[in-house]
Amino acid sequence: MKNLTSWDKDPVQAFKEFITTDAFAKTGRRLRADGTVRSVSRESAKTYTFMFANVAAWIAGEGKTLSSVTHADLVRFVNRVDGGKRVLNSKIGYRYLRLLERCYEHLGVVPNPAKQAILATDRTKLPKDDAGRALSPDQLQRFFDALPADPPRRRRVTPFDGWKRRRNRAMQVVMALAGLRVAEAIGLLVHEVGNQVALDGSVDLTITPAEKHDTSYEHIAPLPREGVAELRPWLDERKRMVTELALPGDFVFPANVQGGKMTKKTVYKQIRATFERAGLDTSRAGGRTLRNTFAKGQLDSGARPDELKDVLGLALERSAADYKFTRIKDDPK
Numbered sequence: 001m002k003n004l005t006s007w008d009k010d011p012v013q014a015f016k017e018f019i020t021t022d023a024f025a026k027t028g029r030r031l032r033a034d035g036t037v038r039s040v041s042r043e044s045a046k047t048y049t050f051m052f053a054n055v056a057a058w059i060a061g062e063g064k065t066l067s068s069v070t071h072a073d074l075v076r077f078v079n080r081v082d083g084g085k086r087v088l089n090s091k092i093g094y095r096y097l098r099l100l101e102r103c104y105e106h107l108g109v110v111p112n113p114a115k116q117a118i119l120a121t122d123r124t125k126l127p128k129d130d131a132g133r134a135l136s137p138d139q140l141q142r143f144f145d146a147l148p149a150d151p152p153r154r155r156r157v158t159p160f161d162g163w164k165r166r167r168n169r170a171m172q173v174v175m176a177l178a179g180l181r182v183a184e185a186i187g188l189l190v191h192e193v194g195n196q197v198a199l200d201g202s203v204d205l206t207i208t209p210a211e212k213h214d215t216s217y218e219h220i221a222p223l224p225r226e227g228v229a230e231l232r233p234w235l236d237e238r239k240r241m242v243t244e245l246a247l248p249g250d251f252v253f254p255a256n257v258q259g260g261k262m263t264k265k266t267v268y269k270q271i272r273a274t275f276e277r278a279g280l281d282t283s284r285a286g287g288r289t290l291r292n293t294f295a296k297g298q299l300d301s302g303a304r305p306d307e308l309k310d311v312l313g314l315a316l317e318r319s320a321a322d323y324k325f326t327r328i329k330d331d332p333k
Contacts, residue, residue: 071116179294187212201225219313295323
């Protein structure tokens, strides 16, 4: 067993030092095609650090340390209730325990309390998480009708005035019609957009982990004719921006004329604004709802879960099958 002193004294700092090492990557047991360890992206490191800091604060609040906390304590952590509702849904709770399991594994703690907590949890008896939300065909059409557009009769001072509105419009259409995650949309690169147009008018988006989330699987997401009709004008404008404004970088949807990467928070605010203009409920007005809608639509149209798994870039067929449980929420009155 390794010395737990530093982890008990300053657990968050110890974790920050651990997460950047190959030792952490090895605990994930995820290898690249060439057999090398898949390192953790900067974005994932931030998420893991936030999660660890959260559970470390709870452990400290219980008057315990990482070395003294028990598996029963950890079960209490993931099963916390506030106002009659679970603080963490079952999937997120499992991720917390899995993260701690990796830490204890690295430290050589036997028995591993996080692993014991996982084994002690009968997942078949867990309360079902709230079903994801999807839009009905009518709601989706209203979403499209409410997409950002240039104000009528507005005169542009420069050819590119209002370019962000046109970027936002194209991005939201691509997300809705190709089922992309937010991370995949903001990280979409120009060379990942196919040039070959299929007989049905679609083009393939080749999604790779580059500039996205390190858990993204390379996959092909067909963008139908309607999406191509929205994306092509934006790509043409972007190309002119490269020529006339020296726009750098390869992002299809850059954050600014410096070619920066958009943030998830910005995309969330933009999609929420479209929901509001459409008169749709905004309680879950994010990219996940658009992805749910796409996936449910594919299943309702006869797509098999194994086919949908490949289109969405998922690891498991059952993850694709779960989209059939998404629910359509009525509009606010």
